[in-house]
Amino acid sequence: MSIIGKKISETRKSKGLTQEELAELSKVNLRTIQRIENNESEPRGKTLILICEVLDINIEDLINSKKIIEDNINSNLVYGFRLASKGKRFLANLVESFIYFITILIPYRIYKTPSLKELLNENSIDFVFAPVLGLIVGAIFYPMFIGNLGHRIFGLKVISSETGDDYKKAEEGAIRELLKGVLSFFLIPIIWILWDDKNQNLYDKLTKTYVVEKNDKGTITY
Incomplete structure (x- = not known):
């Protein structure tokens, strides 16, 4: 699972929300939520903003964490x-x-x-x-x-x-x-x-x- 999908999944569960409830609150398609958490796609732009607002996730911290992990992995390739x-x-x-x-x-x-x-x-x-x-x-x-x-x-x-x-x-x-x-x-x-x-x-x-x-x-x- 990507760092973004993993963070969204873990935060949603910690708040006691189902995927259906997150989709409803964020106005994001349920299938999109499922694909994000299953690492089939990565949220960007408005989709990422809407989900992070509902889950109270700092977008900048999330993106920076992803970049740090990618840089660390790429340095070993x-x-x-x-x-x-x-x-x-x-x-x-x-x-x-x-x-x-x-x-x-x-x-x-x-x-x-x-x-x-x-x-x-x-x-x-x-x-x-x-x-x-x-x-x-x-x-x-x-x-x-x-x-x-x-x-x-x-x-x-x-x-x-x-x-x-x-x-x-x-x-x-x-x-x-x-x-x-x-x-x-x-x-x-x-x-x-x-x-x-x-x-x-x-x-x-x-x-x-x-x-x-x-x-x-x-x-x-x-």
């Missing part, structure tokens, strides 16, 4: 898609990391061979593991999911911040996830996103990408 929230991005990353930890890191820790121990010490293995895994994951998953495994699970995808096109090439995904792996070791991406108005990490900016809601495009609702 890029190329018609809603930006993924910081919270959802964090959960996607957390779940993805947990899956890799269970399926890859634990078996590796248990079954790693002496040759690997000789080739790399423990600290260097930890440092190399994340970027190499990112490189492989990006190359495999981006062409399939337009993002990584966490994005897929939470209904997100990666798009170009310059064109809005899907970020689905293997080499693009590999580079993005490689940077993510390297920077995550220093916790830089986690700190960066907290203050960014587009909910971007540092590797998003370097690869010129946004993470957006995959199926949330175009329509403003309240």
